[in-house]
Amino acid sequence: MTFKAEYIWIDGTEPTAKLRSKTKILPGAPAGLAELPLWGFDGSSTNQAKGHASDRVLRPVFVCPDPIRGGDDVLVLCEVLNTDMTPHSSNTRALLAEVEERFAAQEPVFGIEQEYTFFAGERPLGFPVGGFPAPQGGYYCGVGADEIHGRPVVEAHLENCLAAGLGISGINAEVMPGQWEFQVGPLAPLEVSDQLWVARWLLYRTAEDHEVSATLDPKPVKGDWNGAGAHTNFSTRAMRGGAGAYDAIITACESLGEGSKPMDHVKNYGAGIDDRLTGLHETAPWNEYSYGVSDRGASVRIPWQVEKDGEGYIEDRRPNANVDPYVVTRLMVDTCCAALEKAGQV
Structure with a gap:
């Protein structure tokens, strides 16, 4: 048994950020937020990295049912981290969390x-x-x-x-x-x-x-x-x-x-x-x-x-x-x- 998780994030486009998303196939029943894995992406294609060090990290912060696909599939909103697990400079959510x-x-x-x-x-x-x-x-x-x-x-x-x-x-x-x-x-x-x-x-x-x-x-x-x-x-x-x-x-x-x-x-x-x-x-x-x-x-x-x-x-x-x-x-x-x-x- 598997389910589809649509990982969604906010990119680094300026002056107005864009939404990006991609699909991850996960085994078993739908997971809670804590069980959803980290995932990587190419930050050089989203204005969030240079090509020589392009990996960025998606950390799930919000999950809900996927009404487009239905069934057990989910939408997963993520914040963007650097590979050392610090918030990326485009991650405005981290600043709000502190305030x-x-x-x-x-x-x-x-x-x-x-x-x-x-x-x-x-x-x-x-x-x-x-x-x-x-x-x-x-x-x-x-x-x-x-x-x-x-x-x-x-x-x-x-x-x-x-x-x-x-x-x-x-x-x-x-x-x-x-x-x-x-x-x-x-x-x-x-x-x-x-x-x-x-x-x-x-x-x-x-x-x-x-x-x-x-x-x-x-x-x-x-x-x-x-x-x-x-x-x-x-x-x-x-x-x-x-x-x-x-x-x-x-x-x-x-x-x-x-x-x-x-x-x-x-x-x-x-x-x-x-x-x-x-x-x-x-x-x-x-x-x-x-x-x-x-x-x-x-x-x-x-x-x-x-x-x-x-x-x-x-x-x-x-x-x-x-x-x-x-x-x-x-x-x-x-x-x-x-x-x-x-x-x-x-």
């Missing part, structure tokens, strides 16, 4: 809204050959073949994520034709990041079967069209309830705007961020920081229900669709939790 452990007592939780765009060849799905569709307006959460494009892929992807046991919490059509969103969370930082990477892999793989491609390009069509983001919702135990919860929310918002923090974050929120964060299309300018209640033109939004209840979460609206979730969660935990700790709001 999450440091602030574990605050119980940080994230929900990430992953926007993406389908393409058929060189055109976004739903864009006519040699022209443009009607202006934005009816596409967001719309229905009907005249305005909605790609729903069969979206539904198949949703079913695949659910069958894999991922913490996907919703889907919707977005503002531009062929543009969609799924949400992962609420989950702890490593969990939400691992599962978002697997959900991205499943998106690309599902789209293959429908002969379309999915892109996380933050500005897939220039001009008067919305970009694609990964709005990142964040809270800690102190923000979610109890005396002083709303004060803790304000502390978190203020901390993201202190000193060099806005630029430290934005420059790590995905390549091409200045093309998307223009101050138009429900964005704040990339080089200005602001926060506000129910304000989708602010850098950070406090939902109206959160203000009403006096507890809840904040939404950082700046991250691009192509952001590395290990990076955005690390930065937000490091900045906000340190500020909350300093203020005694833990």
Whole structure:
């Protein structure tokens, strides 16, 4: 008896990493994470090594059922190590693990809204050959073949994520034709990041079967069209309830705007961020920081229900669709939790 394990990893392509995967046939029944073996790969073909010393190591960090192949087969997300078992320079997960452990007592939780765009060849799905569709307006959460494009892929992807046991919490059509969103969370930082990477892999793989491609390009069509983001919702135990919860929310918002923090974050929120964060299309300018209640033109939004209840979460609206979730969660935990700790709001 054997089963197939699809080993998935994040490569070293810059400025935006790509997903890679390959299949390992393993004997016996499906193994738990601890029983899955290390595996090697050619790092010189993934921008993670030079040819004269090309071996790199895959260490499993997350495993789930493989909904594409079914049966006993599994998907195995891996982190990349050097041959001395130290984290590779492209391994952003290792940095997040350190920060999450440091602030574990605050119980940080994230929900990430992953926007993406389908393409058929060189055109976004739903864009006519040699022209443009009607202006934005009816596409967001719309229905009907005249305005909605790609729903069969979206539904198949949703079913695949659910069958894999991922913490996907919703889907919707977005503002531009062929543009969609799924949400992962609420989950702890490593969990939400691992599962978002697997959900991205499943998106690309599902789209293959429908002969379309999915892109996380933050500005897939220039001009008067919305970009694609990964709005990142964040809270800690102190923000979610109890005396002083709303004060803790304000502390978190203020901390993201202190000193060099806005630029430290934005420059790590995905390549091409200045093309998307223009101050138009429900964005704040990339080089200005602001926060506000129910304000989708602010850098950070406090939902109206959160203000009403006096507890809840904040939404950082700046991250691009192509952001590395290990990076955005690390930065937000490091900045906000340190500020909350300093203020005694833990």
